[in-house]
Amino acid sequence: MISGFLFLHVSFLYYFPLSKEVKALILFSLGIFYFLVPIGVFLYFTSQRVWMKFSKANKLIQEILKTASEDKK
Numbered sequence: 001m002i003s004g005f006l007f008l009h010v011s012f013l014y015y016f017p018l019s020k021e022v023k024a025l026i027l028f029s030l031g032i033f034y035f036l037v038p039i040g041v042f043l044y045f046t047s048q049r050v051w052m053k054f055s056k057a058n059k060l061i062q063e064i065l066k067t068a069s070e071d072k073k
Contacts, residue, residue: 009030013023044050052058 009027013026016023018026
């Protein structure tokens with residue numbers, strides 16, 4: 001599937017009447033985009049805030065701290 005996706009870009013650039021420099025710039029820009037977007041998504045979903053929200057660990061910690069403070073009274 002990935003090779004088909006890449007082949008689509010290469011075939012479009014092959015048939016467009018652009019100079020080699022512009023085609024290289026487009027491929028370079030797409031390469032950077034396809035590299036940075038997954039890294040951004042990965043960093044977002046592995047952040048502590050999002051992980052705590054998805055796993056509902058923050059509610060568990062609040063319940064534990066609440067029961068611990070009640071036990072001390």
